[in-house]
Amino acid sequence: MTVQEPWKICLLARDPATLHVTQQFIHDALSSNQNITVNCHAIDLSQMDNLSHRIESLLAELSSESVSELYFINNAGSLGPIGPCRNTNLQEMRAVLDFNITSACWLSARFVQWAKETMQCPKTVVVNISSLVAIQAFPSMGMYSASKAARDLFHAALALEEEDEEEGEHVLVLNYAPGPLETDMTDQIRQAPLLDTSLRPHYQKQLVDPDDSAAKLVDILFDQKFKSGQHLDYYDILE
Amino acid sequence: MKVLIVTGASRGLGRSIALAFVKQFCSFTPTAQETWKICLLARDQAALQVTQQFIHEALPSNQNITVNCHGIDLGQIDDLSDRIESFLAELSSESVSELYFINNAGSLGPIGPCRNTNLQTMQSNFDFNITSACWLSARFVQWANETMNCPKTVIVNISSLVAIQAFPSLGMYSAGKAARDMFHAALAQEEEDVLVLNYAPGPLETDMTEQIRLAPLLDSSLRPHYQKQLVDPDDSAAKLVDILFYQKFKSGQHVDYYDALE
Numbered sequence: 110m111t112v113q114e115p116w117k118i119c120l121l122a123r124d125p126a127t128l129h130v131t132q133q134f135i136h137d138a139l140s141s142n143q144n145i146t147v148n149c150h151a152i153d154l155s156q157m158d159n160l161s162h163r164i165e166s167l168l169a170e171l172s173s174e175s176v177s178e179l180y181f182i183n184n185a186g187s188l189g190p191i192g193p194c195r196n197t198n199l200q201e202m203r204a205v206l207d208f209n210i211t212s213a214c215w216l217s218a219r220f221v222q223w224a225k226e227t228m229q230c231p232k233t234v235v236v237n238i239s240s241l242v243a244i245q246a247f248p249s250m251g252m253y254s255a256s257k258a259a260r261d262l263f264h265a266a267l268a269l270e271e272e273d274e275e276e277g278e279h280v281l282v283l284n285y286a287p288g289p290l291e292t293d294m295t296d297q298i299r300q301a302p303l304l305d306t307s308l309r310p311h312y313q314k315q316l317v318d319p320d321d322s323a324a325k326l327v328d329i330l331f332d333q334k335f336k337s338g339q340h341l342d343y344y345d346i347l348e
Numbered sequence: 349m350k351v352l353i354v355t356g357a358s359r360g361l362g363r364s365i366a367l368a369f370v371k372q373f374c375s376f377t378p379t380a381q382e383t384w385k386i387c388l389l390a391r392d393q394a395a396l397q398v399t400q401q402f403i404h405e406a407l408p409s410n411q412n413i414t415v416n417c418h419g420i421d422l423g424q425i426d427d428l429s430d431r432i433e434s435f436l437a438e439l440s441s442e443s444v445s446e447l448y449f450i451n452n453a454g455s456l457g458p459i460g461p462c463r464n465t466n467l468q469t470m471q472s473n474f475d476f477n478i479t480s481a482c483w484l485s486a487r488f489v490q491w492a493n494e495t496m497n498c499p500k501t502v503i504v505n506i507s508s509l510v511a512i513q514a515f516p517s518l519g520m521y522s523a524g525k526a527a528r529d530m531f532h533a534a535l536a537q538e539e540e541d542v543l544v545l546n547y548a549p550g551p552l553e554t555d556m557t558e559q560i561r562l563a564p565l566l567d568s569s570l571r572p573h574y575q576k577q578l579v580d581p582d583d584s585a586a587k588l589v590d591i592l593f594y595q596k597f598k599s600g601q602h603v604d605y606y607d608a609l610e
Contacts, residue, residue, distance in 0.1 A: 262522040
């Protein structure tokens with residue numbers, strides 16, 4: 110790490126305390142490295158009325174130095190209600206889609222716009238955390254599926270639009286389905302009373318360690334083992 | 349009675365489908381057990397009444413078909429549930445032996461690069477094209493099954509090629525259609541006794557197509573496609589009605605106008 114390549118790591122989520130834990134883990138992993146700054150930004154990405162304002166502040170802070178590479182991992186999301194589509198509650202669906210589709214897609218769009226138009230950043234990489242359910246429907250997961258499908262198509266369109274390298278500015282987009290992980294979200298699924306019975310066995314077993322999935326994603330990004338706009342799954346075999 | 353509900357029936361494909369459906373399904377003389385109630389939903393009450401008039405002209409002296417117009421802004425989420433509950437309450441007075449719901453109402457949204465996305469525009473676009481549309485299918489299935497014990501329910505989601513394939517400058521429309529397709533595919537898996545079809549009508553000659561043609565930021569690679577004469581919505585509607593009448597689909601399937609069907 111030379112002095113020309115400082116990294117700014119921006120962690121965004123609702124909960125500042127747990128962001129700080131992540132920040133601490135990062136510091137522990139990379140001791141005495143003064144060229145990496147890790148900042149925590151507690152933002153409720155589901156609050157539409159406030160979102161634009163909060164993000165513009167974040168971008169204003171980031172705009173003070175030139176940016177040679179931007180990586181955006183668009184990961185925040187929620188399951189929404191697990192159960193039959195027929196039980197859909199209108200207000201609940203709107204709130205779930207505000208967060209999982211609108212907020213998420215707008216963030217990718219805004220960061221690409223900022224990187225290219227404000228910062229003339231030569232390399233921007235956007236990763237949409239997708240799911241198998243983005244491309245295949247499962248009973249009792251209709252709302253989650255709908256939101257992942259919407260995100261995938263939006264990011265695929267973004268990839269097509271940003272394909273041409275204008276004045277040396279590349280934008281790469283990846284839809285990454287991380288596989289069935291062992292996380293809080295998975296426990297939510299396991300405990301959902303209306304999870305379709307056909308899916309229960311699938312969640313009874315030990316699933317993928319998120320660290321393993323993360324390592325695979327990072328490997329894909331580092332060696333650029335993807336085509337912009339592609340949907341890649343943890344279980345896909347890559348050369 | 350049998351019920352047909354069509355959203356966005358005030359013009360374009362919605363109007364074509366309402367007409368084609370009635371001509372195919374209601375053309376024999378209905379008996380007292382086979383009365384049809386045709387419910388046309390859209391924002392524009394006056395245009396709905398034109399559709400209603402076309403239907404009356406297509407089926408003269410047939411007293412067992414009632415056509416009602418319901419001027420409802422399906423994009424107004426705050427109001428929607430109340431309006432639809434009133435609508436369902438009216439329908440609940442007679443038993444329903446068949447329910448067909450053509451989930452057609454939709455809007456293009458802004459045509460242009462994803463990077464220009466406006467947060468509020470996207471939010472209201474998805475309120476209409478995803479949330480409202482999916483909730484309607486869900487609510488009608490729930491009502492048909494739990495309130496009316498209706499033995500046959502058919503839900504058609506008007507889809508698009510862009511639901512399954514991305515195109516530059518159509519990102520928001522694509523996202524909305526993809527979400528609807530997945531939701532309806534899950535619905536199909538959950539509801540053994542309900543038939544669900546995702547029907548992509550092909551590139552049509554309608555007001556919506558004119559919007560696309562006039563969009564300054566339509567990707568240049570797509571312009572040639574819209575320069576030519578496209579599919580007559582009546583032809584696409586006829587194909588859909590044929591598919592429904594002869595049940596030439598598997599529940600949950602995505603069928604395109606251009607697909608060859610046996």
